[in-house]
Amino acid sequence: MQAFTYEPQKSRVIFGSGTVAAIPEEAGRLGLKRLLVLSTPEQADQAETVAKSAGQLVAGIFSKAAMHTPTEVTENAMEVMKSLKADGILAIGGGSTIGLGKALSVRTGKHQIAIPTSYAGSEMTPILGETANGKKVTRRDPRILPASVIYDVDLTLSLPWPMTVTSAMNAMAHAVEALYAKDRNPVVEVLAERGIAAFGQALRTLKTTPDDLAARSDAFFGAWACGTCLGQVSMALHHKLCHVLGGSFNLPHAATHTVILPHAAAFNGSDGRLAAVNRALGGTQPGQALYDLARELDAPLALSALGFADADVPRATDIVMENPYWNPRSFDAEDITSILSRALHGDRPER
Numbered sequence: 282m283q284a285f286t287y288e289p290q291k292s293r294v295i296f297g298s299g300t301v302a303a304i305p306e307e308a309g310r311l312g313l314k315r316l317l318v319l320s321t322p323e324q325a326d327q328a329e330t331v332a333k334s335a336g337q338l339v340a341g342i343f344s345k346a347a348m349h350t351p352t353e354v355t356e357n358a359m360e361v362m363k364s365l366k367a368d369g370i371l372a373i374g375g376g377s378t379i380g381l382g383k384a385l386s387v388r389t390g391k392h393q394i395a396i397p398t399s400y401a402g403s404e405m406t407p408i409l410g411e412t413a414n415g416k417k418v419t420r421r422d423p424r425i426l427p428a429s430v431i432y433d434v435d436l437t438l439s440l441p442w443p444m445t446v447t448s449a450m451n452a453m454a455h456a457v458e459a460l461y462a463k464d465r466n467p468v469v470e471v472l473a474e475r476g477i478a479a480f481g482q483a484l485r486t487l488k489t490t491p492d493d494l495a496a497r498s499d500a501f502f503g504a505w506a507c508g509t510c511l512g513q514v515s516m517a518l519h520h521k522l523c524h525v526l527g528g529s530f531n532l533p534h535a536a537t538h539t540v541i542l543p544h545a546a547a548f549n550g551s552d553g554r555l556a557a558v559n560r561a562l563g564g565t566q567p568g569q570a571l572y573d574l575a576r577e578l579d580a581p582l583a584l585s586a587l588g589f590a591d592a593d594v595p596r597a598t599d600i601v602m603e604n605p606y607w608n609p610r611s612f613d614a615e616d617i618t619s620i621l622s623r624a625l626h627g628d629r630p631e632r
């Protein structure tokens with residue numbers, strides 16, 4: 282067995298159905314009395330309903346969370362937080378809303394209770410990506426990690442099918458890259474395989490019965506497991522490619538992860554590093570197993586459908602090569618062009 286360092290993250294997790302009823306207890310445990318509730322405009326109604334579980338603890342609701350955590354939205358929320366004298370944050374939503382909660386928490390030192398409603402996994406990480414002047418900057422800091430996370434599977438029943446699939450593939454990408462991360466450890470390896478397997482089974486059930494609560498629960502378990510992987514170890518080529526495509530070409534976050542993952546896994550899984558993906562999904566080649574799952578679930582397969590064009594490949598390649606992340610397999614510009622070209626056209630990976 283290879284040497285490793287293991288440092289658990291300190292957050293409390295409550296998982297189940299009807300668990301939003303635990304908000305007052307969690308707030309009490311953290312000493313919070315005036316919560317600012319966060320959501321996107323699209324989930325304002327859902328946030329209002331959930332906030333009823335917090336009763337008198339709600340100081341106000343801010344429903345302007347947006348993708349990639351723009352700093353002007355954070356500044357606006359900071360003013361609202363100050364005027365309401367809020368002493369804590371209750372984020373109800375996907376990665377964008379939890380990202381806003383993180384941005385507020387790290388600036389004010391106030392605790393965040395995160396209530397995830399998608400599978401992106403941000404709630405389990407001390408990572409924050411923020412956008413200012415068109416540039417996204419990501420940092421890791423233990424103070425960013427939400428103090429308390431309440432997974433209530435009931436809230437995922439409203440997750441539309443395209444988001445169900447793409448946010449699940451986004452989470453699986455964390456687990457896939459954790460399996461070959463340079464700082465991986467045995468806990469993360471077990472969680473990664475279990476998380477991918479849970480998603481594989483749950484998504485196939487949800488395709489025909491999207492309101493199957495047991496399958497929704499298994500998928501949410503996958504989100505917790507894969508998000509925990511991302512919180513523990515560093516990521517490689519797949520996340521770098523998605524960072525460039527999202528940050529410099531404005532492609533949608535979860536859908537981009539969905540399209541790139543099979544190709545990054547095919548490239549990095551060439552020497553048996555991703556045998557766990559084969560076991561989890563029942564395939565023989567990790568890239569093909571992920572591609573076939575995405576196709577079976579009617580997920581996007583081609584970057585061309587997301588607004589990326591042939592003419593964008595050279596610039597994207599240059600940006601990736603300017604400041605590459607560590608990767609288990611060395612690569613050059615030709616490799617990146619080849620991965621992007623296959624992903625652009627939605628070709629099935631060769632392995």
Ligand code: NAD
Nearest residue numbers: 321323324349375376377398399401403406408439440535
């Ligand atoms: P999102 O939070 O942007 O949500 C997309 C849309 O789906 C929004 O309109 C949202 O309101 C809606 N939605 C979410 N859950 C819903 C539900 N249950 N019912 C109905 N609508 C629902 O998308 P996401 O994929 O969850 O998160 C993407 C963002 O999270 C990106 O900005 C990404 O950078 C960030 N992220 C961060 C980390 C991290 O560790 N820092 C990890 C993963 C993703």
